[in-house]
Amino acid sequence: MSDNPYPAVPTAPAVRAAALYKAFGRKPLDTVARLRAGAERGSLPAEQTAAVIDATFEVKRGEIFVVMGLSGSGKSTLIRMLNGLLAPTSGTVEVAGTTITGLAPKQLRAVRRQSVSMVFQHFALLPHRTVIDNVAYGLEVQGVPLEERRARANTIIGIVGLAGWEDKLPAQLSGGMQQRVGLARALAADTDILLMDEAFSALDPLIRREMQEQLVELQAELGKTIIFITHDLNEAMFLGDRIAVMRDGRIVQIGTPEEILTDPANDYVAQFVQDVDRARVLTASSVMEPARAIVSLSAGPRAALRTMRDLQTSAAYVLGNGRTLLGVVRDRDVIRQVKNRETDLSLVVRHDLSAVDADTNLSDLVEASVESDLPLAVVDSRTRLLGVIPRVTLLAALGNVSSHTGEVPVMIDPPATIPVDVVTETLLATGGPTEPADAALEGSLR
């Protein structure tokens, strides 16, 4: 759009809301003054309603920012202030560096045409227009010629999987398909920011799941900034890069799904998140524990055996340079090496261990954990060992039981198969210093 009077400022956040208030009813400014003075929403006079109280946040470009709250928490009012459908009673909204609060209607419409489109809970399609004309509506308002907007709408219709339905009327489509049209209409407008107001709440659970997955894919592909309103915590956790939790008009916490889940700001949030499907939200990196049964390849069999003896375990992870995970050694193999006075640990390293990526969801760890007798090794993209997840830890995380209960003895996983005194005897019998090896091991790993 060459005639865009509000060129996007590349460095600005996609959306910035500063101290937003929205009051309905009589004397809204008076309501805001009362709230600023510390009044609670419940203590306001009956004819004054505060929908949004002191909302401040920034949405980064290309992120999915979810606003979550129960009905009446003010989230729908909040999202409508972000594109000027509602004017804030106090505070300012910036879209791509442009302050839209107080803009003249005409300029506000220009911002909506060029920067922000919206998807609605009940689809809000134009019932008298075909699918393709609905999808092309945003372009039509922008003044794109018929042929071009039809072509662009066709592309988007293909992307959302509605090819072949172009000439149907919305009433001929199922709910899920209608919302695909709603999504396609917003995408076709080709704005950087998408507002989605309870967009999937009216859909059946299966369709909703499908749409959520499609949205994540589309977002990864198109890099839109998405502000998503929902009352469904699982949806928020699944979609959100960051989540703002609203209660009674206030934002009570903003954070990543894991932060909200593992470190709730207050009892309300904690209570809210207790029923969430943790397996789909938490990732390996958020529940893993430091790996202790680790030996450096260069430290040799004696150090490996001693480590396993001290931890009373039958296996240890073997690390190479820069903590790269090479594999695992078993106590039986190592004790044989020690007895035979061999020094090359790499001869007995097994590579058949289960290593998982740090971003894997817990739900995808269960199977691996069942099949492996070792704790799961968590690695980063360069196969460096970040930590381990013993089965007990995984169960504790799924059941929302704190696994960090202090002095409770940490489970030994897997337990030693050779008695400790046998190992000690073997070490003594084969001679050599016993203690300095620890220092060597530590040193080589740092």
Place this chain on the structure above:
Amino acid sequence: MIPALLPSTPPTSPVIPLGPWVEAFIEFLTETLGWFFGGLRAAFGGLYDVVDLALAAPPFWAVIAVVTLLGLYLRGWLFAAGSALGLVLIVLLGQWGNAMDTLALVLVASAIAIIVSVPLGILAARSGTASAVIKPILDFMQTMPAFVYLIPALILFRVGVVPGIVATIIFAMAPGVRMTELGIRGVDKEVVEAAHAFGSSPARILRQIQLPLAMPTILAGINQVIMLSLSMVVIAGMVGAGGLGGQVVASLNRIDVALGFEAGLSVVILAIILDRLTAALGRPRTKLFRRTPAPDAAADAPARAAEPVAA
């Protein structure tokens, strides 16, 4: 003590001279705005003459053929055949010329009423204040006995067809305003909000979304405007508008049962045809929705037309 101060019987002549004030106001209008009402008279009269000529000049069978074809297109062969039979009956009763005069009056008055009422309805739908002002005026216009309009209309426009048209417009326009407002306010709020969210201007939303979606309701209002216009033809006949109304008034003066019935029956036939034709306009005729027969019975159309519309 207090009863002693009050008169024992209520006054039989007005204590407040409200009537004379209105009379003075009409006089004032005649004196200062005579040119305006003269112009209006010429315009309405001219319009009526043109429409009347278009209906009365062609041979009656040509007009019947056009109406029948229109009925065939809008409703189907049964209605087309019925219309043709009814119109032939009017011809056989010798009321064809009068019926065309009446039809011209109804068409002109309805057209003007629609042109005025639909924009007023749009205004009322967009602004709560406008709605609050317009509603009581409509109530007043609709409930004030229609004869009362005739008096100032006669003074301002003199005897003839024009005072009949003006009184008809005032009486008939209320459902047009009401149904337009109702239709536009009834458009899904979320759809309108969506249009706003994509940056549409209010004029574009009105043109592309609100009016098309409100159209069935607006057309129902237009149907009511036409029916109310028809119910006014007899009253218009009293001020010299002629047509079937004039015949009814003449038969009343002469206690002529035969003429009264013939003219009255012709009004009923016209009413049924007009009602069913305009009602069919409001139904979408796409492949998606099959046309269904109108639920109301044909015989009660004139009676229904005379009732105030529940908006």
